[in-house]
Amino acid sequence: MSHTLSAISRFVDRRQALVYPAPAVIVLFLIVVLPIAFNLYLAFTKWTVGLAQPRFIGLDNFLELITDERVWNGVKVMVYFSGLSLCLELALGLFIALYFNREFRGSEAVQAIYIFPFAATPVAVALIWRVMLNPEIGVLNYLLRSIGLPGSLWVSSEHTAVLSLVMVDVWKWTPMITLIVLAGLKSLPPDPYEAARIDGANALQIFWYITLPLIRPVLIAALMLRSLDNLKEFDMIYTITQGGPGIASETLYLYSYQVGFGFFKAGYGSALMVAVFMIVLVFNVVMNRMRLSALER
Amino acid sequence: MRKRAAVKALKSTLFYAGAVALCVGPLFVFVWMIMTGLKTGVQNIAYPPEFIFTPTLENFQAVFQQHHFFRYLMNSLIIATLATGLSLALGLPAAYSIAKYRQGRIGMIILLARMTPFVSYLLPWYIIFRHLKLIDTYTALTLTHLIITLPMVAWLMVAFFESVPAELEDAAMIDGCSRLKSFLIIVLPLVRNGIATSAIMAFIFSWNQFLFSLILSGPQTKTVPVAVYNFISYGKIDWAGIGAAATLIVLPVSVFAFFVRKTIVQGLTMGALKD
Structure with missing residues (x-):
């Protein structure tokens, strides 16, 4: 028995580089790679779950995708929602990180409150937002009216639905960008700042000519990371608008879910999911190029 | 002056x-x-909204008595604990190996897991689990939550393992310690902060997971995000119930986040800040 044990121990020691990652790799292969391959296969089939068997139809799903108006609506909403929310989160995140970057009394407490939305369960807080955004009795319209402004229809109007969702997304995720950028700011080298101070640069010049170029790779990294989830935002949109009113806030991702699980069209739904994946991939490849070139400079 | x-x-x-x-x-x-x-x-539903009122605990009572919320809390707790534990058991040795032997390719699988839309996993998983009669089981939910928590733990821990000086291990091995033993009794205690952070992060993200549970859970394994969502799907919206349930769901993870807010960044950036 102890002989076997020591033999195993010796084997583990000799083949450490192989044995240690093996369980994780096997599990990841089973739960990640296999389903993705299955999904890819389904994208080339016609299959309504529960009816018949998947039938191979080549590129037909992708041809249907190009002519599907709801796909283009989904892309449009996705660009609108993600473009706006990512820009706002990045800009606000940067400025709030600059704010937190200097120590002040009570900064710990402020930070603790400020990052609350980040960990809060998305569905739960989205429901609370839904309560607050109610046009008739919601507290947001009450507050607006009490300072003399007209209320808004928020998510009940197709004109403001996406904007309202952007607002909730910015509320929820700007703290995350702030934390990342703050960590980046704390790791910047002190020398350029000392040199600039000796040369008599003012705060704005220091920000523009020193901080911004130095922090650029971190900003792009934060953007990439946030985009991974933002382009695939589901919980919040599904909870607050379900893509409505009509399809005014239906992103491509939400539509792919509807096709797969609302209409049970597994083949076409999978093709849409592949399209979402491609968008995320291309965006991140481009961003990574930008990050690397920013690092070289 | x-x-x-x-x-x-x-x-x-x-x-x-x-x-x-x-x-x-x-x-x-x-x-x-x-x-x-x-x-x-x-x-x-009063307008104007009441800011000052006599608080009542009856919603919290109703949430537990009429909506079996305690069971859902237990489900979430069990699944998040299992997913966190398994992620650590699998992710710690993997991360150690990636850090020590520079195994970039394993990192690629992890990145793939992170980039793929969750819905892409959902359809295959739904079909496979239905076939295996695993819908509405802890097994199915824990496995799918691993898709999120395992890459998170692995990436976070790579950064921590890289900060452990190799000399410490070498010294242990000169003293006759096996590599396995030195990993367990020298390296792991040195990265305990990282382990705590990644465990809490994994727990939070498993606890908050909605999409997988929405499709793969059932009456037996329903988790709290799905349970609170169901407050709106029966036609009438029970706002008081939503408030009470949301409070119960959000409080534990907020407390956790408070403790890891300093080290959380490494987990979020997955090493992106470093190179």
């Missing part, structure tokens, strides 16, 4: 005004959530 003091006072006033402004948004939603839970159904 006086003018300078005035400018300084103005600056610090502005500074603290900024602090207040930053806290208003998070705090308002948080307080409104708790207030919604403490109001009666009638008070919740």
